Amino acid sequence: MNHPLNSIRAVSMLAACVALTPSPSDAAVKICTFPGSPSAALDRTVAQAVFARASIAATFIAKGIGEGDDDGVSLRELDKTLARECDVIAGFPRSTVADASGGKMRFSRGYLRAGYVSIEAPGADLQDAAKRTVAATYASPAQLIAVQQPDVKLDLENTSALTVEAVAKGRAQRAIVWYPAVVAYRMAHPERSFSVASAHSPYADWQLTFAFGPKSEALRPRIDDALTALTNDGRLHELTKQWTLPADTASARHPDTPSTASSARSGFMLADMNASREGRFIKIANEGGGEPPSFEQAQTTHGKTLYASSCAKCHGAQLQGVTAPALQGPAFAPPSNSHLTVGGIFTYMATNMPADRPGKLKDQDYADIMAFLLLSNGYKPGATKMTADSARASKLPLNAGPAH
Template identity: 60%
Template sequence: MTLHLHSLPAAALLVTCAAFMPFDAIAGVRVCTFPGSPSTALDQKVASETFRTAGIAATIVTHGIANGDDDGVSLKELDKTLGHQCDVIAGFPRSPVADATGGKMLFSRGYLRSGYVSIESANVKTTGVAQNTVAAMYASPAQLIAVQQTGVRLDLENTSALSVEAVAAGRARRAIVWYPAVVAYGRAHPEQRFTVSSTASPYADWHLVFAFASSGATLQKSVDAALDKMTADGRLAALTHEWALPASQSAAESAHAPKVSYLERATVPHAQQGGIRLAVAGTSTQGRFIKVSDAASTDVPSFDRMQANHGKALYASSCAKCHGGALQGVTGPALRGPAFAPISNAHLTVGGIFGYMATNMPADRPGKLKDQDYADIMAFLLFSNGYTPGSTKLTADNARTSATKLIAGPAH
């Protein structure tokens, strides 16, 4: 599962007016899933049982969601898919940091609470640089979680399955990964065993839901009623048991217990380099590596209002599609408020965010902007999270080396 959906196959379905008809007049509700998601098998089973319980004929569409362009699928494109190609999307991921509220879609209650976890192999012992390496899927919440840890080497893979494989093969000591990917990998490789722990990040907690077009309120109510019935009689728990987070982890999170860190401090020497940077470009099987270091200044960054305004314009053209026009999060996480930078997050720094952004964003053309343009976008993010502009312009060098914790406050 990833916030960027551009790797998912396109659906080739006929356009009809069915989405605008009463559902009792439709021969069958068309249910789309995300074939690229590790939870597709679960999503299809839950959908079939839910619509059977609701007494609604349904057809599972295996072709998936229509492709967007290279930087993901926008809310507009998903709205269009639901209006013409599908009546329902099963397995839609929602989170406090990316709840897709900026679109026209309606959502059911969640049928699976899952999230991003840290895994370590119980079969393989890592050596050398792998001892200090964490695997994560590129341009996904896993990478956002991983970059919050200082002093580690990141193996950025193209899929969540490859992130798990990096641990199984001994290339990485740990991986930050969508938990259903661990389940799917274990099904395909039953000889592999992993220890699982939670991750202390606002990007970790997700729910799978059904998504509907804006005209689907009646269907939404029927699905919610069916899910309630399946919860009451135990069928939903039976369907999702294998895919649910480990009981000990769920209990700890429910009780708001402290979450374990997913990687201890570095145990092997590493070069002291400020911020985050790409170190080696790899292939789809070897991943890409970035170095995260805590060697940075403690200067409070200063920016002026004019560059924040310029950053707002740059954000609108290069970032808003995935992160939302109001920074609320769409297929990418929110970039304002406590969901983005809570006071409890000790590792989210101005330098870390700037380095990640300048190296990896926009997702379709990482690093395409000038350094000063990235600094102006950073100024806009600071302003949007309650920081007060001054008279000195924020430079790329000052942003990159700032160790100031980014803590969201009231927006101006």
């Protein structure tokens, strides 16, 4: 996954079926995966086991979602996919910042926590320029996490595999990357080893699930029951253990966390993120204060129109998050102690968004979108128009406004 902010060329393609069962019937459930995702092979394996346990005949639909991964696909496109090409999507990523709510899809319980991590390659021969370089996958949550770190140079790569390779080849000291991409890279390059540490960010934590359309939603309880049964008998652990986050990066309540020893044998070493300042993930400082930059009601109307045309595909029509983080609510603007600033969000947005054409809008257009985001998170308009300069200069922590 080049998760939940990458753009994808989601085109309609003829489906080629590969049987999951020896003699599937015409009524077999059609399953799609994101073929570009590093976890696609795992998603197919888990789907086979789950649907077999649920006694549901199923077939895979090759290229039902095109040739890319799961990022940047709009709810409308996904709803169409589930109405036409397939009944279920295996390996759909969900999180508290991008849960794809607001569409027609419904979701199973998660079968794997597969978030973003910080990796290094011990002993790599680093070039001088690489010693302050952090690699991340362009236009993905990895970039959003990495951009929050001060005093580093970003190496933005087009795929998650290239992001891992930037560390393996010594072009970057560290990388923020989707953990299944690290596993997939290790499978292809077993001679490589990496240290893995948490990327402490609300954008880092994701769960892989099954997504159902309206015509297949009735299957969801059976799939959840099968997932529960496979968890209880240890089968799910066996299927996913190679992909499970190392112990100190995983939630304490996650049932499938491997031991430190097993992680080391697999070529992953647990990094101590507290050992030094350079080895830690550092959030945007939220020191500072004062009033947010003023904005006018009229510019929020323009900002809303721009948001609908340039941002809603990934972030949701209601700012709820689809395959990119939500831009409203406590994950984005918490009641207090935000790790993001108004200026930081504006600068990131104006530099990197929209994902398909970064920086395509005028400075004032980005300021109008920022005004709309502030209004949507409880801030009240004033008499002075927000400008790009006033937005960029704001060091105010982005906490929810008093009206929110």
